[in-house]
Amino acid sequence: MGTVEIIGFDISNWVRAARIFCEEKGVDYTLTTNGMNEFADMKGETHLQLHPFGRIPAIRHGDVVLFETLAIGHYIDRMFDGPRLVPEDPLEAVRMEQWVSALLDYGSRSIMGRCVVQYVLPQFTGKPIDRATIDAAIPDIRAHLAVFDRALDGRTFLHGNRPRLDDMILMPMVDALVTVAPEGPELVAEAPNVAGLRAAFQGRPSYHATIPQMFRKAA
Structure with a gap:
């Protein structure tokens, strides 16, 4: 194919x-x-x-x-053949779906829609940054990162020592938050297990092969 x-x-x-x-x-x-x-x-x-x-x-x-x-x-x-992206254990597979749903419904809206995107879009539209929207999002971002931080306690990734689909969806949001938003590094530092997940990805080829060009220029 x-x-x-x-x-x-x-x-x-x-x-x-x-x-x-x-x-x-x-x-x-x-x-x-x-x-x-x-x-x-x-x-x-x-x-x-x-x-x-x-x-x-x-x-x-x-x-x-x-x-x-x-x-x-x-x-x-x-x-395709290759490492499983969904946990083999049925309960862990269900938990993976749970975390993906949480990222879709909560994490993406606070981290990306109400914060990161508010910094990125003005670079293309010329409109001013919506400071009120970002400021209102910060408490929710902090709360949502805390939920994932607790879920990661004692683990590198959400299901152990191998990344799965939910980890692979979470990491780009966290990486964008740290890279784009001035508040991002401090917010992620408050969630050390989440910061650890990002650091673990930074040791994997998949992280470096997929860095957006805008992030490379920012670095």
């Missing part, structure tokens, strides 16, 4: 997670924008044929087209 094509912009934490899935699984992939040049193009007819809600990522693999990061992760895990 050929190489997996991941479609989106590398700055997206969700696109980065999809890339990490492939890197950790040992799956060949390419990252393309499928003709998109700016964020508004995600709502264009060409991209809507791949992702009907106009978001990223989507993937193409032969005749298969999929959207939504968790579905992409399960596809990569089930369709």
Whole structure:
């Protein structure tokens, strides 16, 4: 069926997670924008044929087209040989789904939507940073990181010493927070187990292979 094509912009934490899935699984992939040049193009007819809600990522693999990061992760895990991205133990697999849902419903909204994105978008739109939105998000970010910090107590990753899909979704959010938001390093330092998860990823090739270009320039 050929190489997996991941479609989106590398700055997206969700696109980065999809890339990490492939890197950790040992799956060949390419990252393309499928003709998109700016964020508004995600709502264009060409991209809507791949992702009907106009978001990223989507993937193409032969005749298969999929959207939504968790579905992409399960596809990569089930369709290719390599290290399991979903825990083998049924209970741990359910817990993984629990943490992914928490990241989708809570962590992403506070960390990314109300903080990181508020710093990134003005660089493209020229509009001022929405300081009120960021300030209001800080208590929620602190609370949400504390939940994951407790879950990681005594572990490198959420299910032991190997990263799984939920770890691979969490890390890009934490990395973006530290890299983009001035408040990020202090917030993550308050959650040392979360900081440890990020540090553990920094020792893995998948981290370095998927760093967004904007982050490389910031460094």
